[in-house]
Amino acid sequence: MSQQHNISTKGIATIIGASSLGTLIEWYDFYIFGMLAKIISTQFFPDGNATAALLSTLAIFAAGFIVRPFGALVFGRIGDIVGRKYTFLLTLVLMGGSTFLIGLVPSYKTIGMAAPALVLLLRLIQGLALGGEYGGAATYVAEHAPAHKRGFYTSWIQTTATLGLFVALGVIMTVKFNMPEEDFVSEWGGWRYPFWISILLVIVSIYIRMRMNESPLFAKLQHECKTSTNPLKESFAHKGNFKMVLLALFGAVMGQGVVWYTGQFFAQSFLENKANLDFEQSRTIMLWAIAFATPLFLFFGWLSDRIGRKWIMMIGMAAAIFSYRPIYQHFLDETDVKKWEAQAVGEPSIKHDAVKNSSDSVIISSVKFEASNGAKYTQVNTDTLFADQSKAIASAKVSYKDKHIPSNTYWRFVFLVFLQILYVTMVYGPIAAFLVELFPTKIRYTSMSLPYHIGNGVFGGLVPFIGLLLTTSFPSDPLVGLWYPIGVAALCLVIGVLYLRNKIDEDVTD
Numbered sequence: 001m002s003q004q005h006n007i008s009t010k011g012i013a014t015i016i017g018a019s020s021l022g023t024l025i026e027w028y029d030f031y032i033f034g035m036l037a038k039i040i041s042t043q044f045f046p047d048g049n050a051t052a053a054l055l056s057t058l059a060i061f062a063a064g065f066i067v068r069p070f071g072a073l074v075f076g077r078i079g080d081i082v083g084r085k086y087t088f089l090l091t092l093v094l095m096g097g098s099t100f101l102i103g104l105v106p107s108y109k110t111i112g113m114a115a116p117a118l119v120l121l122l123r124l125i126q127g128l129a130l131g132g133e134y135g136g137a138a139t140y141v142a143e144h145a146p147a148h149k150r151g152f153y154t155s156w157i158q159t160t161a162t163l164g165l166f167v168a169l170g171v172i173m174t175v176k177f178n179m180p181e182e183d184f185v186s187e188w189g190g191w192r193y194p195f196w197i198s199i200l201l202v203i204v205s206i207y208i209r210m211r212m213n214e215s216p217l218f219a220k221l222q223h224e225c226k227t228s229t230n231p232l233k234e235s236f237a238h239k240g241n242f243k244m245v246l247l248a249l250f251g252a253v254m255g256q257g258v259v260w261y262t263g264q265f266f267a268q269s270f271l272e273n274k275a276n277l278d279f280e281q282s283r284t285i286m287l288w289a290i291a292f293a294t295p296l297f298l299f300f301g302w303l304s305d306r307i308g309r310k311w312i313m314m315i316g317m318a319a320a321i322f323s324y325r326p327i328y329q330h331f332l333d334e335t336d337v338k339k340w341e342a343q344a345v346g347e348p349s350i351k352h353d354a355v356k357n358s359s360d361s362v363i364i365s366s367v368k369f370e371a372s373n374g375a376k377y378t379q380v381n382t383d384t385l386f387a388d389q390s391k392a393i394a395s396a397k398v399s400y401k402d403k404h405i406p407s408n409t410y411w412r413f414v415f416l417v418f419l420q421i422l423y424v425t426m427v428y429g430p431i432a433a434f435l436v437e438l439f440p441t442k443i444r445y446t447s448m449s450l451p452y453h454i455g456n457g458v459f460g461g462l463v464p465f466i467g468l469l470l471t472t473s474f475p476s477d478p479l480v481g482l483w484y485p486i487g488v489a490a491l492c493l494v495i496g497v498l499y500l501r502n503k504i505d506e507d508v509t510d
Helices: 002-009 012-035 037-044 050-066 068-081 082-102 114-142 147-176 181-185 190-210 217-224 229-238 239-273 277-295 294-308 310-334 338-340 407-428 431-436 441-460 463-473 481-497
Strands: 351-357 360-370 376-386 394-404
Touching: 002 376, 012 037, 012 050, 012 082, 012 114, 012 147, 012 351, 037 050, 037 082, 037 114, 037 181, 037 190, 050 068, 050 114, 050 181, 050 360, 050 441, 050 463, 068 082, 068 229, 082 114, 114 147, 114 217, 147 190, 147 277, 147 294, 147 407, 147 431, 181 190, 181 294, 190 463, 217 239, 229 239, 229 360, 229 441, 239 277, 239 310, 239 431, 239 441, 239 463, 239 481, 277 407, 294 376, 294 407, 294 463, 310 431, 338 351, 431 441, 463 481
Parallel strands: none
Antiparallel strands: 351 360, 360 376, 376 394
């Protein structure tokens, strides 16, 4: 009984802090892979086709999301039988260890196809671990929180995914800006440091979590010998409970998942690869937007305790559906080099590099432009002159890179990304409390984890990969990748509006 007393009197701030820190670190571990995808594609795949290598890297990135539901089943079952505390300790060790090991895998040039195979294996372990982490942390905090503050207290957990992204961006940029570019992208260069740093963060979090007690509601079930003996069967074979699992997935979580990954991953990828902004601007735009928007997770969690969860999430999805294409069209319009060329000032700086081999010569011209409004970019002209006269005389390609937008445009971009993360805070801030309240304590870890990780891991996690795949398949429409998240969110919006209740009338605890 003394243990139960200690649990009930422990400060909620400590509970939230310990749970959130571990979850933040797991998100950090998970996201550094996606942020470094372009470099990773050059390290772990053969040269020759940059697009294919990037697609392969994003496929490995997506694989980590796809296995998250299996992690939810495995660790959800353990969490409902053994307890919340030890289960998410285990997931933290698996996540941190696999992230550290990714940083130790030699490149394709050194070990061939074993390199992407090892990275895929470690990425799958990451996905399994994350599948067990979130449900444990959200459940643990919710089971300490009074019903009238559950949305606010669990919203602290909701900030960790975005803060993990923020920390990952910050670490990568700090490392990159403190060494030459060639050192950062070399085989054993600075891009590996964020993977290695994660092991230190994990050790700190494990120490903190080891000092935590079990959640009071689960401890009470253990004391009364009422824990579930088969949480998988009780969660999915029971018709009423399985109906709630499906409603949670198709009426809330899959739409929340695509909005989350569009606002924070698709946005970064688009600014870097479609708008072709330079590294610093594309990353700092995301950093500023995340910093401004993160407190809104707490606001919408708090608000959901007062007006209910449903309509906050539904309005967030609707806003995303109707504004995504105008926002991304603005990104394209403001980085259109044809407009900039009309405002060019001075003489462009031109640099020529020639590369020869036995069959042809390649002449690369780098032309640096600056417009009167302060916009800058580099135009790269690649001309291939074939030695074999039966071939075409020349093949020319023009590409644009390292675009640098002026200050007023830069802050408009920050605002537009902020808007997207505002939608994220609306759909994601209340979701933990919403899921916790759907299911009884003895099968809560399993029941809430599965729809969450299918919605986020499968529907949401595929946003970057499907977006690039659609863009590659339909190159005439640079915004075609947005139809996937828009379509998923629209379907979820219809189901949610028709079938979700705005408030749970009773507190489900047993």
